[in-house]
Amino acid sequence: MTTEERLYKLEGIVEGVMATLPERVTALETRMDLLRQEIKAELVALRQEFKDDMAVLRQDLKGDMAALEGRLKEEMATLRQELKGDMASLRQEFKGDMASLRQELKAEMGALEGRLGEQMASLRQELKGDMASLRQELKGDINTALNRLMLYFSALAVILTLLTLWR
Numbered sequence: 633m634t635t636e637e638r639l640y641k642l643e644g645i646v647e648g649v650m651a652t653l654p655e656r657v658t659a660l661e662t663r664m665d666l667l668r669q670e671i672k673a674e675l676v677a678l679r680q681e682f683k684d685d686m687a688v689l690r691q692d693l694k695g696d697m698a699a700l701e702g703r704l705k706e707e708m709a710t711l712r713q714e715l716k717g718d719m720a721s722l723r724q725e726f727k728g729d730m731a732s733l734r735q736e737l738k739a740e741m742g743a744l745e746g747r748l749g750e751q752m753a754s755l756r757q758e759l760k761g762d763m764a765s766l767r768q769e770l771k772g773d774i775n776t777a778l779n780r781l782m783l784y785f786s787a788l789a790v791i792l793t794l795l796t797l798w799r
Contacts, residue, residue, distance in 0.1 A: 719777070
């Protein structure tokens with residue numbers, strides 16, 4: 633085969649490729665457009681699904697937060713009632729103890745009026761010791777109740793902080 637024949641043959645091949653090339657390019661462009669549209673549709677669907685999931689999560693979070701707030705309020709109300717009850721019983725106990733101490737003091741004073749001043753001083757020292765002991769016990773009980781209250785308030789502050797951070 634001569635160079636001219638080869639050249640003529642190559643020219644035929646090139647013309648054949650050139651004839652089919654625009655169709656293939658058009659087909660590829662069409663396919664790329666379809667793929668772009670599919671990707672855009674999938675992106676829109678994914679965005680919508682994400683938005684829907686976020687809305688559901690927000691609703692769940694709001695519901696959980698409302699339930700937690702309700703439980704917290706109930707717990708605080710319960711703690712308040714317990715504290716009021718404890719304080720009232722401490723007051724009654726204190727009043728009862730004070731009333732009984734007064735009665736004992738009056739009875740002993742009436743019986744001991746005739747005795748010497750030295751015995752009166754001894755009795756006074758005993759009463760002062762009893763009252764100091766009672767005060768220390770009451771202070772301890774009140775401090776324990778106040779410490780418990782501070783722990784509850786601290787827990788409340790932590791919960792409120794967590795709730796604020798979750799928003």
